[in-house]
Amino acid sequence: MNTSYDVKIWDIRRNASSKTPSYVVRWKLGGKERSKTFRTKALAESFVSDLRQATRKGEPFDLVTGLPSSMAAPAETGPTFFDFARSYMAARWVHSAARTRETMTYALLSLVPALVKELSSRPKDDNLRAVLRDYAFLPDKRRGELRQEYKAAFAWLEAASLPLTDLLEPAVIRSALDAIALCFDGEPAAANTVRRKRAVLHHMMESAVELKKLPANPLHAVKWKPPKATGTVDPRTVVNPVQVRALLDAVRQVGRTRGPRMVAMFACMYYAALRPEEASGLRRQNCDLPAEGWGLITLEKARPQANKRWTNSGETHDERGLKHRAQDDTREIPIPPLFVEILREHIETYSAEKDGRLFRTSKGRPFSSSAYSAVWREARRLAFTAEQVVSPLAARPYDLRHAAVSLWLNAGVPPTEIAQRAGHGVDVLLRVYAKCIEGQRARANSQITQALEM
Structure with a gap:
């Protein structure tokens, strides 16, 4: 006879001999002690519960595997x-x-x-x-x-x-x-x-x-809730135009050529609200830069950075379509005269790569995120007070984009136009930047006061 009903199940115990936490389930079948180790207590408790239910149902236990018939290992039916x-x-x-x-x-x-x-x-x-x-x-x-x-x-x-x-x-x-x-x-x-x-x-x-x-x-x-993410921009990160100009001036002072080559790239993130990968992919042919008045950037591609093992090219940057858009879609962004002048000066000083790319090292390579982040940290140290340096204010280059969108919202630009320029949906725009819209509270208070006085 290969089965038995003579089963005794003991309490779960912690495996003291294991360096990492594990839990041992022990039971006795037909006079022979059995055990099974689990990495978590929850798994061990689940296993014990299954054993106890089998005994209550009167199931026979297999003397070879030590398991009841309902828990017998089925033939392999699928992948691991x-x-x-x-x-x-x-x-x-x-x-x-x-x-x-x-x-x-x-x-x-x-x-x-x-x-x-x-x-x-x-x-x-x-x-x-x-x-x-x-x-x-x-x-x-x-x-x-x-x-x-x-x-x-x-x-x-x-x-x-x-x-x-x-x-x-x-x-x-x-x-x-x-x-x-x-x-x-x-x-x-x-x-x-x-x-x-x-x-x-x-x-x-x-x-x-x-x-x-x-x-x-x-x-x-299973009922499981992921931790709650804020999903909104922290208004403490948002810089004003005066602070941006001070930061760009400080970038010019970092290194012999590295900082000066990045000034216009950081300016793209503020004056045109470009993402870093969009600035990396910007080409001369994407820029209409008149001698006077507003210019226009027509974005076509982005060059996000990733580890070489994940890219198609085997390089650190792959060329991709614009985020949240069809592969060949473009995005037009009018740019103010101040920024037009910055781009014209950059092109006159450093020209463009053979494919038209504007921002690259002296050897023609794209700037890595670690390189421009290091320049940004040094620029903050030069431009800010000690209190501002340790604050969230413009802590990352990406915060320049947040500052740009916040500025446009507070200037009264219609959200539909801002969403078009920034490459957002209107609903995302208003949700993400809700805390960065200034002046709404005072107007709301005034409206409520008027309503109460009626």
């Missing part, structure tokens, strides 16, 4: 989470921008090492993330041969990864959500980071349903 994650990345690669590929990968760097069985000889998490980032999630033509130092980690992941169908268990999908809520060092992740990673997991599960790998999206079965 690791396998599905790799196929998901391969399918999405062609149609995704470099930064999207990076976002998907970093979500999976949290998820894949968390959704595994408790197998022995687990490699360090740093090694697991390295083999995922540098090999497993890259297309065949990018990754080459598996390096010797990654072979053990890759083999362990293939053996330990949970079946994709295990995510239908609430305890397992919750462990996935717990994983994306933390940074790699164990600290709580920023709200926007958690939301981005959760969006990747949600899309993966929807793809699994579409491909009939799962009967339903397991995220719908």
Whole structure:
């Protein structure tokens, strides 16, 4: 006889011999003690609950596996989470921008090492993330041969990864959500980071349903709220025109040539509300710069920066269409005479690259985000008081774009026109910049006073 009803289940206990927290479930079947270790207490409790329900129902326990008939391991019917994650990345690669590929990968760097069985000889998490980032999630033509130092980690992941169908268990999908809520060092992740990673997991599960790998999206079965993100611009970051001019003057003083080459690029972010990647992609042929009066920029392309492993070109910058627009769509931005003069001076001094690009190093390379961020930090130190330097005021170059849109709103420019120039939807514009619109409170108070006096 290969089954028995003689079962005794003990309480869960913490595994004292493990360096990382784990929990042991112990039970006795037919006089022989059994045990199973889980990484989280929730998983252990779920397993114990299943064992107790089986005993209450009078199910026979298999003497070989130690499990009741309802928990007997079925034949392998689908991919592991690791396998599905790799196929998901391969399918999405062609149609995704470099930064999207990076976002998907970093979500999976949290998820894949968390959704595994408790197998022995687990490699360090740093090694697991390295083999995922540098090999497993890259297309065949990018990754080459598996390096010797990654072979053990890759083999362990293939053996330990949970079946994709295990995510239908609430305890397992919750462990996935717990994983994306933390940074790699164990600290709580920023709200926007958690939301981005959760969006990747949600899309993966929807793809699994579409491909009939799962009967339903397991995220719908659990109640879990991501941390709340502000979603609005902090008005403390917004600089005024006088402060902008002081900052641009300070940029000219940074370095021998690096700062002066960036003045017009930073000016693009303020006077035309360009995103950094849009300024990076700006060409001479995009600029109508008359000797007098207003000019016009007609944006065609952006050049976002990402790690070389994620770009199509293998360089740090890929040329892309404009954000939130069709591939060949353009955006027209009228620019004031002051900015026209800045661009004319830049072109006269540094000319343009062969393809028309305006902003590049002396060797013709695009400026990296780390390079222009370093120049910006030094410019703030030169232009601001000590109190302003430690404040959020224009802490990042991107805050120049926020300052531009805030200025236009407070000047009374219609939101539809601002949205067109900035490349926003009107609803997004008003929601994101709601706190930066000045003078509304006094007008509202006056209107309410008049109503009360009627």
